[in-house]
Amino acid sequence: MQRIRLAAAVAAACLASAPVLAAGDEEIKQIRAQIEQMKHDYEARIADLEKRLSAAEAKTEQAVQTVERTAPPAPPPPQQSRSSAFNPDVSLVLQGRYANLQQNPDSYEIGGFIPSNGEVDPGPRGLSLSETELTVGAKADPYFGGQATVSLSPDNDVEVEEAYLYTLGLGHGLGIKAGRFFSKIGYQNEQHQHAWDFIDAPLPYRAFLGGQYGDDGVQFRWIAPTELFVELGGELLRGREFPGSDPDKNGIGLSTLFAHVGGDVGVSNSWRAGLSYLRTSPNGRDYDDVNAAGDPVTNAFSGNSRLWIMDAVWKWAPNGNPKQRNFKLQAEYFHRHEDGTLTYDATGAPIPGSYDSKQSGWYAQAVYQLMPRWRVGLRYDRLNYGTVDIGQVQSGVLTAADFPILESYRPTLSTAMLDWSPSEFSRLRLQFAQDKSRPGITDNQLFLQYIISLGAHGAHNW
Amino acid sequence: MRIAIKTILIAATLLCALPARAALNVLACEPEWGALVRELAGDLAKVYQATTALQDVHHIQARPSLIAAARRADFLVCTGAELEIGWLPVLTRESGNPAIQPGAPGYFEATRYVTLIEVPTRLDRSEGDVHPAGNPHVQTDPRSIAKVAAGLAERLAAVDPQNAAEYRKRYASFAARWQQAIERWSREAAPLKGVRVVEHHRAFSYLFGWLGVEVIGYLEPKPGVEPSAGHLAEVLKLQQTRPAKFVVRASYVDPRAAEWFSEHAGIPVVVLPFSVGGDERATDLFTWTDELVGLLVKAAK
DSSP states (O other): OHHHHHHHHHHHHHHHHTTOOSOOHHHHHHHHHHHHHHHHHHHHHHHHHHHHHHHHHHHHHHHHHOTTOOSOOOOOOOOOOSTTSSSOEEEEEEEEEEEEESSOGGGOOOTTSOOOOSSOSOOOSEEEEOOEEEEEEEEOSSSEEEEEEEEEOTTSOEEEEEEEEEESSOOTTEEEEEEEEEOOSSSGGGSOGGGSSSSSOOHHHHHHHTTSOEEEEEEEEEEOSSSSEEEEEEEEEOOOSTTSOOOOSSSOSEEEEEEEEEEEETTTEEEEEEEEEEEEOOSSEEEEEEOTTSOEEEEEEEEEEEEEEEEEEEEEOGGGOTTTOEEEEEEEEEEEEEEEEEEEESSSSOEEEEEEEEEEEEEEEEEEEEETTEEEEEEEEEEEEEEEEEHHHHTTSSOGGGSGGGSOOOOEEEEEEEEEEEETTEEEEEEEEEEEOSTTOOEEEEEEEEEEEEESOOOOBO | OHHHHHHHHHHHHHHHHHHHHSOEEEEESSHHHHHHHHHHHGGGEEEEESOOTTSOGGGOOBOHHHHHHHHHOSEEEEOOTTTTTTTHHHHHHHHTOGGGSTTSTTEEEGGGGSOOOOOOSSOOGGGOSOOTTOOOOGGGSHHHHHHHHHHHHHHHHHHSGGGHHHHHHHHHHHHHHHHHHHHHHHHHTGGGTTOEEEESSTTSHHHHHHHTOEEEEESSSSTTSOOOHHHHHHHHHHHHHSOOSEEEEETTSOTHHHHHHHHHHTOOEEEEOSSTTSSTTOOSHHHHHHHHHHHHHHHHO
16 A cells, blocks of 8 residues: 555656656755655655554454443444446346248247237247347335336337336335236246247247237235245236237226245255236237138137136255256146137128137246256147137138138147356357147257346346 | 224234234344344344355345245345345345335345455456455454444344343343454464465455465456366466465365365365355354364364
């Protein structure tokens, strides 16, 4: 320390005298004297500081030794934390990929299931940029915090993925979220895409929720004051996207209920299980198809849509230390019942008919970190066609060939992945998949993906 | 009717009064702070320990059981200095519990009571897992524990004023015993002064600073970055010019790097418990520090 100060003093003196190019002997002597003086001053000050420091140390020692003393200790020193200054936490996720797809992604469809019109296809072939996510979050005041994630698409579109406030001080385990957010139904739905263990969403998410369900509204949740983790909650939403139809009405367009329980088994195992319910009444939710004659058709569904999700996750790590090795098993089961009217419109003369479908699907995945940085994963997704009753077909007005997308089929998807994460902030992934979403067609897929996170250290949900 | 209302009111009052009489629910992020709360609060507190000494506290997941524990907690004791940044913010946010939000009296960060060392001059993730406020592993120096204990006793007294006198009394007793122990450890550890070692992670910087142990190199090329073959070879070169006496690692880390180094440098590995519970003899703060000093002295002989 002393040396640095002296050096600084000398440097300052040199700088100060630099412009004086033709310095006389007298001047040099003066400068020397000044430096000498400064050195002396600094040494005196340093000696004084050292004295004070040792006095302070002695005092601290005394304080510890004075055991009967009950006066409060000195207030804690202020901590120099830069990221928790008033600036919000900002983080940016960059993603890119290479895809080798056997089938043209434009022909993607999930056979037997009403299309969600969401982003469910495997994406473009070849090299491409994926979503860039910018997240900004902070506490607004003692009552509310807020967070927004803006997604920049490779086509230069900007989308508000999430933008919500959350309460800080309600107490009693209560929390309210309002704005646009990913619903807390199921397990994977709430996670951002970059935190998924595979590059794409499992088939049931694609068929029943358009990939992932995010919406505008309010979420209420309550955590029970018990040793077992119990979370109960519900959401009142707009119904902006599939399975909703963005209704033009004053009331609630879509609502959900969810319950999650979880805990530990010993020090190495932890688990969570849940049951969720989503209900909406879409009005004129349409999709395009081609009829038996090969003409384009628009079909619109109006009625009730109810979705049940059961989810279960189990994680294992030796001694509960996931750094070296860990294992994660995750599965979700979906069951949907839709009934109402399906209106068939090929020529501008709509033909309405009754519609009643009971369909289901599930996926199960296992991811194993075999050593630091390296993980392998397997996933199997399957949809069950169940029963689909179309009034126009039953009455003979139209034939099943007029609704080719809804013809009976059982889509499956088998996936294997290997990823390498040099740090918490970067990941490279290789993924193979055999996609049998289209009736009778197999799409062999290969993906290479990178994900890197810049900025604030994100804390991920379990 | 009146009686019924009265009964209900009495029952409600009793129910409301119950939690106040129950022990203070404490969520301790790390075992050393859990042990310190047990010293200072005894039966007045019920301690839930979020992690064990065999876990890497930088990489804990916000498990459902931890969220449930955060929900029930009246008081949270953590290290701070962003050690728990990957999981603690999720616990406090998800808990719906205002008592343990950052800034509340029930949110206690130990590093606030200690002057941190190894404060990075360059904040850049290319430097590895750096903590902007400095090295957060303060618990390995018993003098830090003494400072944190003083702050913790006062905070407990503030959060649970009914038992303030008891906390202060227990603190006085602990501080006296701890001071005596520090003097004893200082004497026992005298031979460690100037001993050179190689360390896995900057885990024991505070301990080594206190004992005068000199660290000539780290097996991790950068904090939190896994040791690589190239880097290990470089550290091995240092061993030829300024030989270390042994290589030190905390019991929670992967043993392979230290074993490789030990084999190639021909020096022993000393496995130190990183906290209370890090080995079977480290059962409380006293026996844990006994273990730290004892293992090092034995290895230095």
